[in-house]
Amino acid sequence: xxxxxxxxxxxxxxxxxxxxxxxxxxxxxxxxxxxxxxxxxxxxxxxxxxxxxxxxxxxxxxxxxxxxxxxxxxxxxxxxxxxxxxxxxxxxxxxxxxxxxxxxxxxxxxxxxxxxxxxxxxxxxxxxxxxxxxxxxxxxxxxxxxxxxxxxxxxxxx
Amino acid sequence: xxxxxxxxxxxxxxxxxxxxxxxxxxxxxxxxxxxxxxxxxxxxxxxxxxxxxxxxxxxxxxxxxxxxxxxxxxxxxxxxxxxxxxxxxxxxxxxxxxxxxxxxxxxxxxxxxxxxxxxxxxxxxxxxxxxxxxxxxxxxxxxxxxxxxxxxxxxxxxxxxxxxxxxxxxxxxxxxxxxxxxxxxxxxxxxxxxxxxxxxxxxxxxxxxxxxxxxxxxxxxxxxxxxxxxxxxxxxxxxxxxxxxxxxxxxxxxxxxxxxxxxxxxxxxxxxxxxxxxxxxxxxxxxxxxxxxxxxxxxxxxxxxxxxxxxxxxxxxxxxxxxxxxxxxxxxxxxxxxxxxxxxxxxxxxxxxxxxxxxxxxxxxxxxxxxxxxxxxxxxxxxxxxxxxxxxxxxx
Numbered sequence: 001x002x003x004x005x006x007x008x009x010x011x012x013x014x015x016x017x018x019x020x021x022x023x024x025x026x027x028x029x030x031x032x033x034x035x036x037x038x039x040x041x042x043x044x045x046x047x048x049x050x051x052x053x054x055x056x057x058x059x060x061x062x063x064x065x066x067x068x069x070x071x072x073x074x075x076x077x078x079x080x081x082x083x084x085x086x087x088x089x090x091x092x093x094x095x096x097x098x099x100x101x102x103x104x105x106x107x108x109x110x111x112x113x114x115x116x117x118x119x120x121x122x123x124x125x126x127x128x129x130x131x132x133x134x135x136x137x138x139x140x141x142x143x144x145x146x147x148x149x150x151x152x153x154x155x156x157x158x
Numbered sequence: 159x160x161x162x163x164x165x166x167x168x169x170x171x172x173x174x175x176x177x178x179x180x181x182x183x184x185x186x187x188x189x190x191x192x193x194x195x196x197x198x199x200x201x202x203x204x205x206x207x208x209x210x211x212x213x214x215x216x217x218x219x220x221x222x223x224x225x226x227x228x229x230x231x232x233x234x235x236x237x238x239x240x241x242x243x244x245x246x247x248x249x250x251x252x253x254x255x256x257x258x259x260x261x262x263x264x265x266x267x268x269x270x271x272x273x274x275x276x277x278x279x280x281x282x283x284x285x286x287x288x289x290x291x292x293x294x295x296x297x298x299x300x301x302x303x304x305x306x307x308x309x310x311x312x313x314x315x316x317x318x319x320x321x322x323x324x325x326x327x328x329x330x331x332x333x334x335x336x337x338x339x340x341x342x343x344x345x346x347x348x349x350x351x352x353x354x355x356x357x358x359x360x361x362x363x364x365x366x367x368x369x370x371x372x373x374x375x376x377x378x379x380x381x382x383x384x385x386x387x388x389x390x391x392x393x394x395x396x397x398x399x400x401x402x403x404x405x406x407x408x409x410x411x412x413x414x415x416x417x418x419x420x421x422x423x424x425x426x427x428x429x430x431x432x433x434x435x436x437x438x439x440x441x442x443x444x445x446x447x448x449x450x451x452x453x454x455x456x457x458x459x460x461x462x463x464x465x466x467x468x469x470x471x472x473x474x475x476x477x478x479x480x481x482x483x484x485x486x487x488x489x490x491x492x493x494x495x496x497x498x499x500x501x502x503x504x505x506x507x508x509x510x511x512x513x514x515x516x517x518x519x520x521x522x523x524x525x526x527x528x529x530x531x532x533x534x535x536x537x538x539x540x541x542x543x544x545x546x547x548x549x550x551x552x553x554x
Binding site for chain 1: 417
């Protein structure tokens with residue numbers, strides 16, 4: 001096969017007409033996807049969510065004590081940047097040292113945006129969530145602190 | 159993407175290693191963390207072309223499973239092992255040890271994906287809300303993957319080597335991350351025209367360096383907190399080395415990324431480019447003549463440059479539903495194999511609309527539709543295609 005300086009098969013570069021086709025095709029397929037999505041969403045309410053199996057990312061903020069909402073906001077914003085909140089919330093761990101270690105590990109991840117103060121806030125929320133909320137008690141931050149307030153992230157083991 | 163046979167021995171050894179690590183006696187209060195994920199995705203690709211036994215795209219279901227165990231031996235020493243099952247069968251995505259002197263200095267050695275780009279940290283299906291990856295990082299869910307030989311840097315890209323990394327905070331608002339590494343690098347045989355990603359990740363040529371010369375690379379990123387729930391990150395990455403046994407063919411991959419997060423809304427953008435030198439000893443294997451001024455009308459150089467980029471918006475529509483919009487593409491500049499359907503300047507552009515539902519904690523449904531536009535019609539006679547994904551993923 002001889003070589004050539006020009007391609008054997010080359011179409012015109014995409015122009016305005018091609019771009020229009022792309023936009024129209026995108027719009028049509030998007031509508032189809034949304035229709036299917038809506039149908040699935042409408043079918044889901046047959047199984048109402050519970051506190052043990054919430055149908056949401058995170059927790060219902062109205063259930064979080066007022067003095068822990070800022071901590072929850074930090075937890076949600078920082079942790080969900082890289083991964084779903086399902087893992088930390090789905091865990092059965094209540095141990096403070098575990099969460100301090102775990103959050104400290106996450107804090108060191110590249111571009112985590114988790115400062116030491118953010119890590120402390122996340123641990124405060126996680127302890128309340130696992131020690132109080134998941135057990136069905138409508139506690140407040142004091143409950144979690146009474147159960148063992150977390151020290152500063154990274155201060156005791158590093 | 160030829161696949162090697164399933165190896166019971168590999169699985170047995172891997173499961174044994176995980177079991178041994180899991181049964182290790184506790185060194186201190188916290189020492190083990192087990193996590194996993196599973197995703198089943200059905201890719202509806204009616205326009206998948208090619209031979210039935212060698213399709214240019216997978217039109218069907220694919221499964222990805224990952225099991226990860228992290229063990230802290232001491233406050234400074236930890237190990238991670240992650241096993242993955244996917245289209246390639248079982249593989250070790252991670253098997254490394256971290257020795258951390260301080261936040262600013264840690265040494266990692268073993269098998270790991272070296273620090274490159276922003277997406278690879280989220281490559282696990284549980285960590286990104288679309289079923290497939292952006293085109294620059296695609297590893298088999300793109301159309302025409304045979305012609306393109308996948309994207310720029312198929313993710314993940316585990317390799318054997320050592321990495322020195324660290325992170326430093328300036329106050330409470332500015333975080334700087336950095337990493338430098340030496341790994342085996344990608345592989346291909348003598349006289350190659352491109353990287354062989356299958357050989358690079360598989361045992362066909364052993365899990366060892368093929369040319370006794372490592373690939374080196376580095377990454378740096380700057381994260382600035384704009385508020386309690388918002389931040390912006392800018393990163394730059396690069397790696398380079400040789401990939402053939404004779405050390406005559408080089409590759410360099412560079413990338414830049416930016417991400418803005420405001421509340422639960424994320425806007426991400428990333429660009430990658432790979433400069434790939436190839437063998438020109440037999441010009442009849444190439445579509446264009448070699449020589450003259452590289453990039454000029456009278457000939458091409460002994461390399462091509464593959465660009466890839468994506469912009470992605472992730473917008474929650476409610477407590478359980480996320481909307482995802484993504485535009486990504488690839489651009490090939492330079493020579494190609496004479497048998498390839500690509501030309502100098504070939505491109506593909508894809509627009510994706512997707513949704514992700516949290517059905518229950520740990521379980522998500524993913525639905526997306528994709529519209530593809532190609533610069534060439536190719537053997538299919540089409541320059542436009544529509545595909546869809548329906549998937550479910552679980553994390554535990």
